[in-house]
Amino acid sequence: MTAALTSADDRPVSFMNEIAPILTKAGCNAGVCHAKAGNGQNGFQLSLLGFEPQEDYEHLAKEARGRRLFAGSPDQSLLLQKASGRLPHGGGVRLNATSNEYALIREWIKQGAPFDAADAPTLVSFAVEPDHATLARKSETPLHAVARYSDGTIRDVTAMALYETNDVAMAEVTPGGVVKVMDISGNVAVMVRYQGRVAVFSASVPLGAPVDSLPPSKNFIDDQAFANLRVIGVPPSPVCDDSTFIRRVTLDVAGRLPTEEEVSSFLASNEPDKRDQWIDTLLRSTDYADFFAGKWTATLKNRRDDASDTIANFAFHAWVRDSLLANKPYDQFVRELLAATGTVIGNPPVAWYKRVKEPKQQLEDVAQLFLGVRMQCAQCHHHPFERWSQDDYYSLGAFFTQVGRKPSATRGEDLIFHKRGVATATNIKTGIALRPAALGDKLPEIAPDEDPRLKLADWMRSPENPFFAKALVNRYWKHFFHRGLIEPEDDIRDTNPPTNPALLDALAKSFIASGFDMKELVRAITRSQTYQLSELPNEYNLVDRQNYSRYYPRRLQAEVLLDAIDQLAGSQTDFASLPPGTRAIALPDNSYNRSSPFLRVFGRPEGESVCECERVQSSSLAQSLHLINSADIKSKLATAGGRAERLAKADTPPELKVRELYLAAFAREPRANELQTAVAYLNEPRVDANGSTVETQQANRENFQDLIWALINSKEFLFNH
Numbered sequence: 001m002t003a004a005l006t007s008a009d010d011r012p013v014s015f016m017n018e019i020a021p022i023l024t025k026a027g028c029n030a031g032v033c034h035a036k037a038g039n040g041q042n043g044f045q046l047s048l049l050g051f052e053p054q055e056d057y058e059h060l061a062k063e064a065r066g067r068r069l070f071a072g073s074p075d076q077s078l079l080l081q082k083a084s085g086r087l088p089h090g091g092g093v094r095l096n097a098t099s100n101e102y103a104l105i106r107e108w109i110k111q112g113a114p115f116d117a118a119d120a121p122t123l124v125s126f127a128v129e130p131d132h133a134t135l136a137r138k139s140e141t142p143l144h145a146v147a148r149y150s151d152g153t154i155r156d157v158t159a160m161a162l163y164e165t166n167d168v169a170m171a172e173v174t175p176g177g178v179v180k181v182m183d184i185s186g187n188v189a190v191m192v193r194y195q196g197r198v199a200v201f202s203a204s205v206p207l208g209a210p211v212d213s214l215p216p217s218k219n220f221i222d223d224q225a226f227a228n229l230r231v232i233g234v235p236p237s238p239v240c241d242d243s244t245f246i247r248r249v250t251l252d253v254a255g256r257l258p259t260e261e262e263v264s265s266f267l268a269s270n271e272p273d274k275r276d277q278w279i280d281t282l283l284r285s286t287d288y289a290d291f292f293a294g295k296w297t298a299t300l301k302n303r304r305d306d307a308s309d310t311i312a313n314f315a316f317h318a319w320v321r322d323s324l325l326a327n328k329p330y331d332q333f334v335r336e337l338l339a340a341t342g343t344v345i346g347n348p349p350v351a352w353y354k355r356v357k358e359p360k361q362q363l364e365d366v367a368q369l370f371l372g373v374r375m376q377c378a379q380c381h382h383h384p385f386e387r388w389s390q391d392d393y394y395s396l397g398a399f400f401t402q403v404g405r406k407p408s409a410t411r412g413e414d415l416i417f418h419k420r421g422v423a424t425a426t427n428i429k430t431g432i433a434l435r436p437a438a439l440g441d442k443l444p445e446i447a448p449d450e451d452p453r454l455k456l457a458d459w460m461r462s463p464e465n466p467f468f469a470k471a472l473v474n475r476y477w478k479h480f481f482h483r484g485l486i487e488p489e490d491d492i493r494d495t496n497p498p499t500n501p502a503l504l505d506a507l508a509k510s511f512i513a514s515g516f517d518m519k520e521l522v523r524a525i526t527r528s529q530t531y532q533l534s535e536l537p538n539e540y541n542l543v544d545r546q547n548y549s550r551y552y553p554r555r556l557q558a559e560v561l562l563d564a565i566d567q568l569a570g571s572q573t574d575f576a577s578l579p580p581g582t583r584a585i586a587l588p589d590n591s592y593n594r595s596s597p598f599l600r601v602f603g604r605p606e607g608e609s610v611c612e613c614e615r616v617q618s619s620s621l622a623q624s625l626h627l628i629n630s631a632d633i634k635s636k637l638a639t640a641g642g643r644a645e646r647l648a649k650a651d652t653p654p655e656l657k658v659r660e661l662y663l664a665a666f667a668r669e670p671r672a673n674e675l676q677t678a679v680a681y682l683n684e685p686r687v688d689a690n691g692s693t694v695e696t697q698q699a700n701r702e703n704f705q706d707l708i709w710a711l712i713n714s715k716e717f718l719f720n721h
Helices: 015-025 053-062 078-083 100-110 220-232 242-254 260-268 274-284 286-299 307-325 330-338 348-355 359-370 390-400 452-461 468-481 501-513 518-527 558-569 597-601 621-629 631-637 643-649 654-666 672-683 696-712
Strands: 123-129 132-134 140-142 144-149 154-156 162-165 171-173 178-181 186-194 197-205 403-407 414-418
Touching (some): 078 100, 123 186, 144 186, 162 171, 186 220, 197 220, 220 518, 242 260, 242 286, 242 518, 260 654, 274 518, 286 307, 307 348, 330 348, 330 452, 359 468, 468 501, 468 518, 501 518, 558 597, 558 654, 558 696, 597 621, 631 696, 643 654, 643 696, 654 696, 672 696
Antiparallel strands (some): 123 144, 171 178, 186 197, 403 414
């Protein structure tokens, strides 16, 4: 193996294989430096991360009247003077004047700064050694980056490669490729980049605790999840109790709290499979369809910007909801959406083309939402973390260039149709017209009278497709576990590996084998012991955030929380143009956010992006203040005929009334101390501002309002756990 950085000699120095990687390692072609859009810093422009070495050479050697390089006296070259700090440089010192890198650039300039000869060796493959290791906590290991060239030579390019960890809390990596893991157990990866190629090193960091007692596996999910816990030595929490389970799964599948009657019946049942039966009950309910329709219509941009959007929004939402209720196979759902033609009245999925009008928007949204691939970067340059090029970007966009539209009889709505002709998209950089091509796959030539979108849908649903099934199961996994097997959930790439690859593969294979059955996927996830683990950590898994050794609590979504408050308080939120009693999870579009301070404060998405990150799940001071003292919450507590008034009037013991509230709010019986405290408060006489005793009925009503208010503001209520 020959070294990439050698002392100066008579051999030609390669610009592509040696100089360009040095510039990349030094950060010269990073986005914040000379690879900025436009002219780069001070007019010196390089391609992002050196993906276009021929262009970089032109900018470096021929622009600015050749002042950047001076073959007669290499050390006086502007490139070296600025990079070494001998002249003022906004980027600071990037090269030490005594380094091998400096010497190599100096020698190249001395040789006349030539570009590589036509027969010069080119990079064939790139790898990191080792590509996987098991590391003890607080240990380190060196990586070796290896490049193989067309002339058969192999070079150690460790010093010129770039390194980046996917979890800085778990590991850090030095510029020289030494990985140092921290005190957190789990799986971590390091992306290694060199000359437009990437490789990945992954490490398992065991905790090393004994994993002697595991819940019995119920399906393939448990097999893979528990196998990983054994490898990393993290014992899981026990399976949660029935009260926790029914509340958790009802919120996750149906987007609502279970009623006190449902809870009482479930807790009283001795059926061994009652959990599985309850999951099936939820999946048959309209609540499931309402809840997941909201999830899908938000990411599919079912947004109302004008009153004329109403018909399309309602029709599209109804189509999504009905598809979920009927359990339409996922591949069919996607196919009907992508290849939609006609009018929104006759074929509601065409409403998607109302919001996503341009081929580039269509390809980017389809790639991110249905394939888990972010293509936006490749529009202008090679993707910095992936293999996708500009040709890949425009070839994917070519599937949508034959989408035609013309005004329909419905105001503001177009008729969508397939324009006959050869589908092509032009690469704006090269000017080459490209035929439709799927990511990484060539498809047979598409006849002018064939709709390319149907060919795209066929490719997507193929069992060999490496993206389609994985993107969906990873997205749904995050819905139920608060963290995807790949994070972000819509950024699937080799350089962003899953925390449990075997589990992701098993989920995808099962989903394909089921005929892309979304209900069956939900059923498999929620029936698993992994999903049903307690949220309470043991002494070993408190810091675990990626191995699913326990359930990770999360705040209720805006719509779910609003409905939950209404359900507990016995109140109702009315929405314009919708029947009384319509729940927040069933709202068809974003327009209702404007009329609901609650939905705005708690982060209901506006449907402007396919990224689920648009939904705000973090807590804020505004949210706390809204729950504590907003007029909205006060009016719900004081609703005429609401739960507080009904309980105040009921001729039943206060203990039973408190029990009802706890079953409704937490799906459990009150503990002895909770019951004692609540009953004592309810029996406590109230006095007004003047110190006068408040009338008994009013006092009872206000005491129940206070108790419900306290339950609403508890973490146990606000979080799914």
